[in-house]
Amino acid sequence: MMTVKSTCCYCGTGCGVEIDVDHGQVLAVRGDPEHPANFGRLCTKGLTLAHTLHADSRLAEPRLRPGRLGPGQAVSWDVALDTVSERLAAIIAEHGPESVAFYLSGQMLTEDYYVYNKLARGLIGTPHVDTNSRLCMSSAVTGYKLALGADAPPCSYEDFDHADCVLIAGSNMAYAHPVLFRRLEAARAANPKMKLIVVDPRRTDTAASADLHLAIQPGADVALFNGMLHALIWDDRLDRDFINAHTEGFAELRHAVREYTPKMAADICGISEEALLTAARWFGEAGAVLSLWCMGLNQSAHGSDKNLALINLHLATGQIGRPGAGPFSLTGQPNAMGGREVGGLATALSGHRDPANPQHRAEVAAIWGVDALPATPGKTAIPMFDAIAAGQIKALWIVCTNPAHSMPDANKVREALAACELVIVQDAYADTDSVAYADVLLPAAGWAEKDGTVTNSERRISRVRRAVAAPGSARADWDIGIDAARRLAARLGRGAHLFPYAGPDEVFAEHCLTTVGRDLDIGGLSYAVLEAEGPQQWPRPAGASQGAARLYTDHHFATDNGRARFHVARHHGVASPISARYPFHLLTGRLRDQWHGMSRSGRVPALFAHTQEAALSMNPGDMARRGLTDGELVRVSNSHGDWVLPVSSNDAMLSGQLFVPMHWSSAFVGSAGSNALTAAKIDRKSFQPELKHVAVRVDKIDLAWQCAAVSACGDPVRALSALRPLLAECRFASATLLDGERPAVRVRFAHEALPAADFLARLDAALGLEGEGLAQVFADPRRGIDKRAIWQDGCLRAVRLAGECCALGWLGERIVSGGELGELRAMVFAPQANPPGLTRRARMVCHCAKVDEAAIYQALAGGASPDSLRDTLGCGSGCGSCMPEVRRMAASVTKAA
Incomplete structure (x- = not known):
């Protein structure tokens, strides 16, 4: 076994990690005690990174998808990149360089970012390069x-x-x-x-x-x-x-x-x-x-x-x-800062330069060896997709991001992608929302499968190191970009000299060159320095022994005259004010154990233990006035779209305000998620959209047909992917993973009536309910009830309930616990939400020590303090992410007493 030091791929904290590898497999991930960003600490997401390298859900070979129907045709890299270069060259020849756009990601490495920025601006000559960092930073x-x-x-x-x-x-x-x-x-x-x-x-x-x-x-x-x-x-x-x-x-x-x-x-x-x-x-x-x-x-x-x-x-x-x-x-993504350094935003150039400044453009052009860079401003994210919808941009290359889920007014964005002449999607995963719109799919190496650097919130540059091979023929993003650029240069008849790199270290060296003399000068850095001295903060110019811990210590600022500038800011309120028609403020935000659209974190059953499915948090008084109870389905809507999901009472919400998590995509719900509702209204200075808030209405919705299932037959992550087409067919759909001795997938549906005649058969096939084992069935067509269970080795492995679903909760718990039902077998299809003698599992609070809500409340009621739970139950002894919630629980116990 060997241990590889690298950097976590989730938020912008930039935690160092140690990856244990044996026979080409990642066995475990833990915090690096020597890394100055985290000194060994790691959150629940980082601790479970080993479980995200799931081969079945990965994009492992290039695919061409004529008409974007079905999974497409697997092809070689030569065929895929020749197709990309041929079609891009044809579009450029007919419509000009500005008909091509790139939409990049704060999850890319700095070297990746640099290559695609140079490919767009230096080779093609398009200014339309923006990144999902536009949405957050x-x-x-x-x-x-x-x-x-x-x-x-x-x-x-x-x-x-x-x-x-x-x-x-x-x-x-x-x-x-x-x-x-x-x-x-x-x-x-x-x-x-x-x-x-x-x-x-x-x-x-x-x-x-x-x-x-x-x-x-x-x-x-x-x-x-x-x-x-x-x-x-x-x-x-x-x-x-x-x-x-x-x-x-x-x-x-x-x-x-x-x-x-x-x-x-x-x-x-x-x-x-x-x-x-x-x-x-x-x-x-x-x-x-x-x-x-x-x-x-x-x-x-x-x-x-x-x-x-x-x-x-x-x-x-x-x-x-x-x-x-x-x-x-605090930066949201692992390398949003690195992208800002190399000019990943449409409003920036390499080395924190301004594309509107002729001198800055000339400086970058000289370093790159091109005559000039585009003089016109590039389109930022929202205008970029507007231009795609209008037919002005003909080709879009998406790298390591999922705009069909993450962009505001998601339904409009999906229409734009569907209408685009050429969509290239480059990703590690085969089932993101945006993949459905791709003409060309390019498989990218994921975390632990590539080399490069990232920069965290405190300007600290850390190495990302390859620990295992990528699945199939997947390649690093920088490598794909260089290969594609060379082929495109041959077709365009120019720029053959622009991409001489043999590895990411050479890309990084050129990036460092572009920063010399700038505020972020890292002329003194190289892979050799980072290997010898560890992560370094910028600026770190040539000759410096270390980077700067903090800036402006001499009170000389980076302005023309060295003075910081006050700016008048006036209150304007929200972009989408509430009204009689849309009387609620809907707020969006993050959960503790999930990240972004869950393309990575959503493959780990343990990360659903804290919050199993999307729900609308609502003030208890507002719920009472509308006759709503916990768990009931509601329709949240406005002029952009709607989402049907369960409502949950939450006294942390002020009256008139609602909250929904941002993470759930079409892989988990029958909707585009929260961004089916958000508006594409942007800041006039930063061009960032108002994703945190929108005005909505809430209505109770009655859906007569109900269906739910839990299955531990086979691989739950593979089953989750197989369920995806079914989610879109129902008014309400929610899929999740359940953690336990036998991890399982759970899905719930509700609709006006049975969606399609073969719906249950397709559902059973996706969940493995037609596989080996003893089948137990019950049907009452008159009442619209159809139930099916699978037993293997005397234990319940899967159950599907249609028409009557109240027993799903305790049945699901028995499935994931792996326990036998014994004399309760006859109760499998009984309409009982809580059968006598069975204790339901409480919600998990501490992931590291597997401590649930009930155990914590019991200890607190017995006089324990939050800090003492570390020694008794283990809360806070691992990553410590649970402690804010434990303290809040303790405060509620004290208040009740």
Whole structure:
């Protein structure tokens, strides 16, 4: 057995991992104790990475799909890439370079990003290169550039240990960045005087941990920050020496925020004036203030203003450029930062250059050896898909992302993909939503199967190392891009010299060259340096012995005159306001144990133990007024689309607000998920869409035909893929994986009537209910009831209930536990939700120690403290992701007592 050091492929924390490999198989993954981003900690998702390398769901060979019907024809790489280069050359010849676009991903390695940026802008000559980072980080990019002069987060994780006050805005950090939240918890324990302020409409686990939770109305962030600045000015809690010596624009800002009195701002926010003043006082009195934010600020039609208003607070108080102080955006994807470095966004060029700047274009063109780069602005994500729908863009190359699920107004995006002349999809997985629209499918190597680098939230560059071979003929993204570029260059008759690389190290070396003299100068880095010295922060210019832990320590900023800039930001509210027709605010967000569209995490049964299926969280009072009860199906809708899903009572929600997770795609539900509802309304500065909020209505829906099944026959992940065509046929559909001694797949359907005559037969085939074993059947056509069970070796392995489904819960638990039913066999088809003598499993809270909700509540009721559960039940002894929830549970027990 060997151990390979690499980097986790989930969020932007950038955790180091150690991969145990034996005979070409990944056996286990654990945190790397030497990596400075996590020092050995790893969340539930990272700990289960070994289970995501599932060959059956992987794209293992190139495919051509004429007419996009069926799985397509498997072909060689030569045939696939010759087809790509031939069709692209023909489209360019007929319609020009700008008829081609690339849509990239923050999950690509920096080397991958660099190659495709050069292929698009340097060889083809199209400016239309954007990335899914547009959907998550572009408002932070814009805020940093406008205020500080460069897209450069000025802080480091070590600042957690030096802060006296931490402000978290628009981030459920306990779920989205659990390893960082554990580090923050440790810092608070070491400094009991530290104040934690959390700004979030919901009472999340992060908010429940705060000293002050500001449950503002959606879209009110600018009003809050302006109100806080008004209070700081009034109380003279400013650093006037810093303002005078190192900033500009404060006089205009001071005049603008005069109208944002604490009373007015608090009223807009829906919080008390006292709470706002307390937040301002803590911010102004603290020796060092650290602000952390994520999608709640960025994913807004006014996200840039929200970023700027928060940065204004730091500049006004001089809280930047020293330990524990500064505005610090938390990156959502593992290499969104690396993509920003190489110009993966349509609004950027390599080395943090501006494509609108002729000198910057000339600098990159000289390094690349081309005459010129496109002078016209590239289309960002939303306009790009609008141009595809309008027929202006004829060819789209999608790499390592799933826009059919992740883009707002998803139904419109799917229509655009269906109409596009040429769609190339390059992915590791064969069953993402976007694959259905591909003319050419290119199999990419996944995590642990490729070499390169990534950059995390604190500007730290880490190596990603190959530990095992990719399945079939799958290749690294950079390798595919280079091969395709060389073939295309031959057809175009130019650019043969642009892609001389023999490996990713040579690509990285050229990337480093493009940064020399820039704010992110990494001229002193190479693969050899990273191998010898470990992960490094930028800037790290030639001759430097290490990277910079924090920026602007000399208070000289990356602007033309070295001064940071205040910007006036005004409150505008949400882009889709509620109305009589659409009276609810729908908020979207993340879960603790899932990630993005679940193309990777959704293949691990254990990661469904905390939250098994998508549900609409709703205030209990709002539910009561509408006659809704837990588990009932509702239709959430607006002018963009709808989604039928169960409703769940949640007192963390304010009245008038709803929450739904962003993760569920068409692989798991009979819908495009949350983005069937979101609107493509964008920020005018950053071009980032408002994915976090939209106005909707909620209606109870009665669907007469019900069907549900659980199967542990065969491979549950393969069964999940086989179920996908059936999900789209029903008004409500939900598929999930169940963890246990025998992992299983569970699916639920509801429809107005039986969807198709052969539906049950196809369902049984997908679930293995027609395989080996003893079949037990029951049918009552008059009542529309049809039930089937499979027994193997005396144990129940699968059950399908149609027409009457209330027994599915306890039957599913018996299937995954592997236990025999014995004398209960006769009860398999009995309509009993909870048969006497059977105890139902509680929801899993601690994944590492397998501790469920019931055990934790029992221990807490017996007098245990959250910290003592580490020694008794094991909660928090592993990754620690469960501890915010355990503390919230403890608080509820104390309150009830």
